[in-house]
Amino acid sequence: MIREDRFLISRRPYAIDLASLIDGPVSAVTAVWFRRKQGATVACIGNLWDTQRPTPKDVAEFLARHTDGRYGGTCEGRWDGEHYWGAQKPDTIAEHLELLRPMLANYPAIPAGYDGWWRF
Template identity: 75%
Template sequence: MIREDKFLISRRPYAVDLGSLRAWGEHWASIDAVWFRRRKGITVACIGTLRDLQNPLPKDAAEFLARHDDGRYGGDCDGRWDGERYWGAQKPEVIEQHLELLRPMLANYPAIPAGYQGWWRF
């Protein structure tokens, strides 16, 4: 992935939580991410993960991001907020956690939420 200082929604950037790197299985790794997208002309805030098949597994988030170079599938969205409607989780406590982050994220567009580093793009 490529690190950029300037936010351009047209480049489909992600902000990531550098402390959230997880390995699962023998070669899969993922990191928590948030991003903005436009859906039918409306800006939405999304929360989810970036995952990648990496062999060997990365030692840290920096290595994961440096080696993650296939963005054709984008992030795995777990929740999305458009300012009026929420899409995503079904458990009320997870919905509350998502909206606690997504509401201010969308209201402060294009600021990066606390705890995340950005912007990263493919």
């Protein structure tokens, strides 16, 4: 992945939680991003995953080796300013909205605790 300082929604960038590497058969990192859906801007939270062997030792290695963006991020929650889509558990919904509401309100700023912008 390539890190850019400038936000361009047309490049489909992601902001990454640099402390979120998940190891296993599939490696993943937590990410947030903005997209346009039916003319409206939405804020999304989810993960970027990749099957990497050997398993990356940290997020920097994961991002350096993650070059296939055809599947994009796996969205786990989305907020459009009026409607939420995603998780069904109330605690998870609350966590997502705590991040997504201010994220959308401050578009296109990077949320606190995330590093961006990353693109394929």
